[in-house]
Amino acid sequence: MSGMFDLLLTAYPWVKSLHVISVIAWMAGLFYLPRLFVYHVEKVESGSETDALFQTMERKLFRVIMQPAMMASWTFGLIMVFTPGAVDWGAIWPYTKGFAILSMTAFHDWLGRRVYQFSQGTNQLTGRRYRIMNEVPTVLLVIIIFSVIVRF
Numbered sequence: 036m037s038g039m040f041d042l043l044l045t046a047y048p049w050v051k052s053l054h055v056i057s058v059i060a061w062m063a064g065l066f067y068l069p070r071l072f073v074y075h076v077e078k079v080e081s082g083s084e085t086d087a088l089f090q091t092m093e094r095k096l097f098r099v100i101m102q103p104a105m106m107a108s109w110t111f112g113l114i115m116v117f118t119p120g121a122v123d124w125g126a127i128w129p130y131t132k133g134f135a136i137l138s139m140t141a142f143h144d145w146l147g148r149r150v151y152q153f154s155q156g157t158n159q160l161t162g163r164r165y166r167i168m169n170e171v172p173t174v175l176l177v178i179i180i181f182s183v184i185v186r187f
């Protein structure tokens with residue numbers, strides 16, 4: 036067991052670097068995909084060539100960038116959770132961060148369901164709704180950064 040802990044401690048700065056790289060890639064998609072939806076709803080005629088192009092951009096962004104980036108963020112984050120001393124469970128920040136990452140994951144899932152709906156031509160939501168939803172990852176990001184940096 037102590038050999039395992041030594042390995043986790045030695046790898047820690049590398050794991051944290053990979054974690055931050057993954058979350059940046061994930062966040063890029065979480066910010067951009069709802070913007071694509073806004074333009075898709077407001078400017079694109081259903082069934083047109085541009086509609087097909089938007090569907091491709093949305094699907095690729097979600098599958099090729101966001102899904103792998105989310106899995107990597109979770110994997111490296113959980114490795115740090117199991118590194119001795121990394122998380123002070125007596126503090127408040129692990130719980131505010133935990134709440135925010137679960138919400139971020141739920142938001143990611145919600146976006147995935149919207150990608151599917153656009154691909155079926157059954158989107159129900161307005162551009163205004165997507166503009167409002169675009170603020171969700173921003174608010175969660177603020178909670179996460181205050182949690183891990185201020186560490187209240």
Ligand code: HEM
Nearest residue numbers: 055058062108109112113115116121122136139176179183
């Ligand atoms: C997906 C699930 C996630 C898990 C399980 C997780 C877990 C962790 C853990 C255990 C640490 C080390 C504790 C620390 O040193 O602060 C950490 C660090 C960090 N996380 Fe996450 N995290 C996740 C997602 C995110 C997301 C979505 C963001 C940004 C939006 C983020 C940003 C950071 C940053 C910036 C650090 C480095 C803080 C420092 O300077 O030490 N994490 N994460």
